[in-house]
Amino acid sequence: MKKTEIEEINRNIYNIKNKDEYDYKIKKGLTPEIIEEISNQKHDPKWMREFRKKALQVYNKLELPKWGPDLSELDMNEIATYVRPKSKLNNSWEDVPEDIKNTFDKLGIPEAEKTSLSGVGAQYDSEVVYHSMREELIKQGVIYTDMETAIKEYEDIVKKHFMKCVPVNDHKFVALHGAVWSGGSFVYVPKGVKVDIPLQSYFRLNSPESGQFEHTLIIVEEGASLHFIEGCSAPKYNKINLHAGCVELYVKDNAYLRYSTIENWSKNMLNLNTKKAIVGKNAQVDWISGSFGSKISMLYPMSILNGEGAKTEFTGISFAGKGQNLDNGFKVVHNAPNTSSVVNAKSISKNGGICTYRSSVKINENAENSKSSVSCESLMLDNISKSDTIPVNEIKTDKVEFSHEAKIGKISDKTIFYLMSRGISEEDAKAMIVRGFAYPISKELPVEYAVEMNNLINLELEGAIG
Amino acid sequence: MKELTLNETPVRTAKNYNINDIKIKEIKIPEKIEKFKNVIIKKETDKDTINENSSKLKLSYGIGKELIEQINKNSNNNEKITINSKTNKKIIIQYKLNKENINLIENIEIIAKENTKSNIIIKYESEEDLKYYHNGAIRIKSEENSEVNVTLINYLNKNTYNFLSIENEIENNSKINYNIIDFGGKSSITNFYTNIKGNNAQNNINTIYIGNENQLIDLNYIVELRGEKAKTNIEVQGALKDNAVKHFKGTIDFKKGSKKSKGNENEFCMLLSEKAKLIALPMLLCSEEDVEGNHSSSSRKSRCKPDFLYNE
Numbered sequence: 001m002k003k004t005e006i007e008e009i010n011r012n013i014y015n016i017k018n019k020d021e022y023d024y025k026i027k028k029g030l031t032p033e034i035i036e037e038i039s040n041q042k043h044d045p046k047w048m049r050e051f052r053k054k055a056l057q058v059y060n061k062l063e064l065p066k067w068g069p070d071l072s073e074l075d076m077n078e079i080a081t082y083v084r085p086k087s088k089l090n091n092s093w094e095d096v097p098e099d100i101k102n103t104f105d106k107l108g109i110p111e112a113e114k115t116s117l118s119g120v121g122a123q124y125d126s127e128v129v130y131h132s133m134r135e136e137l138i139k140q141g142v143i144y145t146d147m148e149t150a151i152k153e154y155e156d157i158v159k160k161h162f163m164k165c166v167p168v169n170d171h172k173f174v175a176l177h178g179a180v181w182s183g184g185s186f187v188y189v190p191k192g193v194k195v196d197i198p199l200q201s202y203f204r205l206n207s208p209e210s211g212q213f214e215h216t217l218i219i220v221e222e223g224a225s226l227h228f229i230e231g232c233s234a235p236k237y238n239k240i241n242l243h244a245g246c247v248e249l250y251v252k253d254n255a256y257l258r259y260s261t262i263e264n265w266s267k268n269m270l271n272l273n274t275k276k277a278i279v280g281k282n283a284q285v286d287w288i289s290g291s292f293g294s295k296i297s298m299l300y301p302m303s304i305l306n307g308e309g310a311k312t313e314f315t316g317i318s319f320a321g322k323g324q325n326l327d328n329g330f331k332v333v334h335n336a337p338n339t340s341s342v343v344n345a346k347s348i349s350k351n352g353g354i355c356t357y358r359s360s361v362k363i364n365e366n367a368e369n370s371k372s373s374v375s376c377e378s379l380m381l382d383n384i385s386k387s388d389t390i391p392v393n394e395i396k397t398d399k400v401e402f403s404h405e406a407k408i409g410k411i412s413d414k415t416i417f418y419l420m421s422r423g424i425s426e427e428d429a430k431a432m433i434v435r436g437f438a439y440p441i442s443k444e445l446p447v448e449y450a451v452e453m454n455n456l457i458n459l460e461l462e463g464a465i466g
Numbered sequence: 467m468k469e470l471t472l473n474e475t476p477v478r479t480a481k482n483y484n485i486n487d488i489k490i491k492e493i494k495i496p497e498k499i500e501k502f503k504n505v506i507i508k509k510e511t512d513k514d515t516i517n518e519n520s521s522k523l524k525l526s527y528g529i530g531k532e533l534i535e536q537i538n539k540n541s542n543n544n545e546k547i548t549i550n551s552k553t554n555k556k557i558i559i560q561y562k563l564n565k566e567n568i569n570l571i572e573n574i575e576i577i578a579k580e581n582t583k584s585n586i587i588i589k590y591e592s593e594e595d596l597k598y599y600h601n602g603a604i605r606i607k608s609e610e611n612s613e614v615n616v617t618l619i620n621y622l623n624k625n626t627y628n629f630l631s632i633e634n635e636i637e638n639n640s641k642i643n644y645n646i647i648d649f650g651g652k653s654s655i656t657n658f659y660t661n662i663k664g665n666n667a668q669n670n671i672n673t674i675y676i677g678n679e680n681q682l683i684d685l686n687y688i689v690e691l692r693g694e695k696a697k698t699n700i701e702v703q704g705a706l707k708d709n710a711v712k713h714f715k716g717t718i719d720f721k722k723g724s725k726k727s728k729g730n731e732n733e734f735c736m737l738l739s740e741k742a743k744l745i746a747l748p749m750l751l752c753s754e755e756d757v758e759g760n761h762s763s764s765s766r767k768s769r770c771k772p773d774f775l776y777n778e
Binding site: 065066067068358360365378380381382383385386387388389390391392393394395396397398399400401402403404405406407408409410 | 477478479480481483485486720722725735737738739740741742743744745746747748749750751752753754755756757758759760761762763764765766767
């Protein structure tokens with residue numbers, strides 16, 4: 001069968017490019033004056049001003065990582081770290097400026113809010129332009145708002161938790177985030193409250209040569225539960241954009257949090273995001289992750305199982321196409337007895353894309369009777385792509401059950417032959433196998449998002465196989 | 467006294483995992499080296515030849531620059547073995563470190579000629595409980611249609627620094643099989659590299675280790691597959707007791723052109739003490755579509771009483 005060659009996939013809705021209009025755009029670069037100006041623009045309290053300054057000092061001291069993808073093309077002197085859109089925060093879509101609203105309409109956010117979400121936050125460039133939550137959750141004491149409002153209205157809670165889970169000296173891009181962060185979501189679920197319908201925050205970066213540095217802080221109190229969905233996208237520009245967000249999750253004793261992400265940044269984006277969860281006694285955090293976009297991605301969500309009996313599961317897929325280098329994975333620290341972790345990671349490489357699964361499982365001395373099971377599978381769709389698996393497993397106690405397995409290979413010729421013998425074309429057979437490969441991830445998502453993920457897979461597969 | 471940085475991995479990861487390399491602190495590298503005299507060599511056939519003309523090392527990886535330089539400048543035992551026999555005859559090299567031979571720096575080069583078959587046993591032992599130093603290199607080239615079976619036995623005492631660099635080059639339709647018994651050394655650091663350059667070529671490695679007391683075992687195995695229909699199978703199993711620490715870095719690298727190749731890597735560690743620690747980094751690197759690569763790594767406590775498994 002003749003192979004169809006398509007140089008650039010039509011990313012349709014994700015590639016909507018609005019005019020670069022803004023209320024305020026800070027000059028490019030990263031200096032103490034620029035950090036001071038961000039604080040001025042955001043009316044930061046004194047402690048946050050000091051925090052940003054210290055974070056910049058840490059950023060200047062830390063080196064770029066000497067491992068992973070080459071980040072040398074990132075020049076912070078060419079990145080504007082704060083872009084305020086021409087919109088204030090609204091709680092009605094009608095009040096959001098038309099071009100911005102149209103973008104979110106096309107991304108399906110307002111529709112999803114009506115049908116399958118109990119709350120939505122929408123960020124455009126550096127600020128949240130829309131936030132809303134169902135009345136019954138407000139009555140139950142659930143807080144879901146933008147971080148700027150949270151700092152003003154819930155300052156004590158924010159101050160107690162902000163960048164304590166992800167300390168500012170974790171790595172260079174966490175320090176950068178600490179210095180220039182803007183936007184993001186704050187969620188507080190009170191003790192015992194079960195949020196049955198998911199909340200979603202969507203992050204859209206429209207402005208070229210800029211960065212998005214949203215901060216997500218979620219606290220799920222004892223016995224409470226939440227499903228939080230994060231989506232992100234951007235139109236493609238010729239120059240580099242940067243995403244260095246930070247997600248901090250506090251899952252208290254007996255609580256449950258599911259954190260789902262469909263990441264579809266444009267292919268000029270460097271996605272250097274950091275996500276971490278601290279998990280209490282008999283609590284559980286599950287990560288569902290679909291990574292499709294970005295030029296370079298370095299993303300390794302982390303669970304720290306601090307409470308006895310704490311659990312975590314990671315289910316993720318990365319799909320790297322032409323020009324993409326996706327270096328993703330998962331980290332877990334077992335820090336208490338009877339903890340458990342299950343990892344199921346998959347990756348697909350095609351058209352010269354590079355997928356790396358990089359992980360760490362650490363089982364400390366005090367994590368007696370803990371269990372960890374890691375499985376990763378990589379699928380190569382051609383011989384110009386690359387797929388690597390780089391897992392580190394550190395075990396410090398004998399009372400443990402640990403296993404790790406990884407597989408790498410191509411689509412089985414026998415399976416294609418079987419499907420073709422049933423009248424399915426070769427192209428459709430391969431697409432069907434790839435969707436089946438991704439099924440363990442898509443089945444964990446709400447149906448609308450599973451459909452979105454399958455559409456993304458179809459988009460990525462277009463022209464790649466056949 | 468020096469600090470040595472050894473056994474760097476072919477691909478780096480975050481430095482806080484402490485696995486990219488191993489640092490040996492406060493080590494005294496012997497400078498005045500006398501000829502090593504306590505070596506016993508036996509061979510079953512005169513067709514195979516052994517002389518002292520092993521060539522200088524030019525390793526693709528190697529354990530570390532400083533130790534490789536030491537072998538090139540100061541080796542006190544050189545063995546060049548040429549295999550001509552086709553009937554799997556044995557060659558045994560036995561090094562016994564003792565008070566007259568406290569440093570062993572050997573350079574072993576083995577060339578298996580086309581269509582040959584051989585069985586080579588290299589054994590390292592220490593006679594008294596002294597502090598010894600061993601830094602060796604073993605290179606094997608297996609020419610077309612040859613088979614080399616190698617058994618390496620490390621029975622050095624727990625006061626000895628044990629450093630070993632192994633490098634193999636495997637041509638069409640040939641294979642090198644290793645059985646490695648790694649029981650000795652205060653620090654036992656092994657760098658193992660194979661270039662499977664030929665088609666239908668194979669490299670199989672079976673390693674067993676036991677670590678106890680304050681032993682540090684650092685194994686860095688790298689197998690690169692370049693030829694078509696090449697195969698590698700790496701099995702590493704062992705147990706750790708007391709305060710022993712083991713690092714296993716295993717890399718199977720499918721290079722472009724290694725179509726229809728297969729690589730399997732399996733690492734299992736049994737922990738027999740609460741204080742024993744292990745770090746494993748089993749890597750699969752792949753630049754070729756039509757290959758099959760698998761790795762697994764596991765560890766758990768013993769389900770038997772330690773004395774049953776580990777008789778001191």
